Amino acid sequence: MLELKSVSTSYGPVPMLRNVSLAVNKGELVCLLGPNGAGKSTTFNAICGLIRLDAGSIRIAGKDVAAVGTERLSALGVGFVPEGRRLFPTLNVRENLKLAFDASRCRVPFEDRLEAMASLFPRIRERLWQGAGTMSGGEQAMVALARALIGDPQLVVMDEPSLGLSPKLIDEYFDIVGRIRDEGKTVLLIEQNAETALSIADRGYLLVRGQIAAGGTSKDLLANDTVHHLYL
Numbered sequence: 001m002l003e004l005k006s007v008s009t010s011y012g013p014v015p016m017l018r019n020v021s022l023a024v025n026k027g028e029l030v031c032l033l034g035p036n037g038a039g040k041s042t043t044f045n046a047i048c049g050l051i052r053l054d055a056g057s058i059r060i061a062g063k064d065v066a067a068v069g070t071e072r073l074s075a076l077g078v079g080f081v082p083e084g085r086r087l088f089p090t091l092n093v094r095e096n097l098k099l100a101f102d103a104s105r106c107r108v109p110f111e112d113r114l115e116a117m118a119s120l121f122p123r124i125r126e127r128l129w130q131g132a133g134t135m136s137g138g139e140q141a142m143v144a145l146a147r148a149l150i151g152d153p154q155l156v157v158m159d160e161p162s163l164g165l166s167p168k169l170i171d172e173y174f175d176i177v178g179r180i181r182d183e184g185k186t187v188l189l190i191e192q193n194a195e196t197a198l199s200i201a202d203r204g205y206l207l208v209r210g211q212i213a214a215g216g217t218s219k220d221l222l223a224n225d226t227v228h229h230l231y232l
């Protein structure tokens with residue numbers, strides 16, 4: 001569903017990602033872990049088609065992201081949860097969700113998808129008319145995930161969605177992410193919160209200084225010395 005093949009990027013003369021290869025198969029929940037500055041958000045932006053690659057390729061459902069273009073990825077069946085949520089603060093929740101729905105190719109009526117989101121996120125149901133910018137951080141995190149899901153995507157890519165959430169809310173959030181995978185969606189979860197991410201992921205990769213330093217099943221990574229040294 002998602003394949004990065006020997007991807008290298010740079011910021012001006014400074015190399016960032018170096019020869020990064022990773023794959024997420026249909027129906028899998030895979031996490032990409034890494035310390036601050038490892039290149040996680042750079043990887044996310046590259047998957048969104050926002051960064052030009054120096055080398056390598058990124059394919060979603062077999063299609064080259066660079067050829068498809070960022071603005072058409074949603075219609076290809078991809079939902080994104082960017083770091084910091086990036087909702088439209090002056091629009092209400094419903095309007096935020098409607099914009100994302102309109103960018104997708106979902107054939108189910110909007111009201112049906114809205115009802116599905118309200119069932120998945122009960123906190124959202126009574127907040128549909130509230131300005132997104134006035135919601136709490138936790139509520140905004142739920143809206144950002146609902147926005148990624150409203151068009152019924154096949155693939156969901158998330159960049160550090162648990163940032164700023166309380167421990168209780170992190171558990172609730174990751175529980176929902178696990179359910180999304182159980183319902184058949186493919187998920188790439190980019191996270192610093194290694195222990196929680198690995199507790200729901202099927203597999204994971206560790207990114208260190210722009211390179212993949214380890215990869216394997218969640219069980220393997222939990223037993224990996226480098227992962228332990230960095231996180232656990």
Ligand SMILES: Nc1ncnc2c1ncn2[C@@H]1O[C@H](COP(=O)(O)OP(=O)(O)OP(=O)(O)O)[C@@H](O)[C@H]1O
Nearest residue numbers: 011012016034035036037038039040041042043192
């Ligand atoms: N637009 C940019 N121009 C120059 N350098 C950049 C740019 N964006 C990111 N970088 C640098 O690239 C490196 C990787 O940044 P990135 O945001 O991908 O890391 P990260 O793994 O997501 O970190 P964090 O967990 O702290 O968010 C950092 O050293 C950062 O300063």
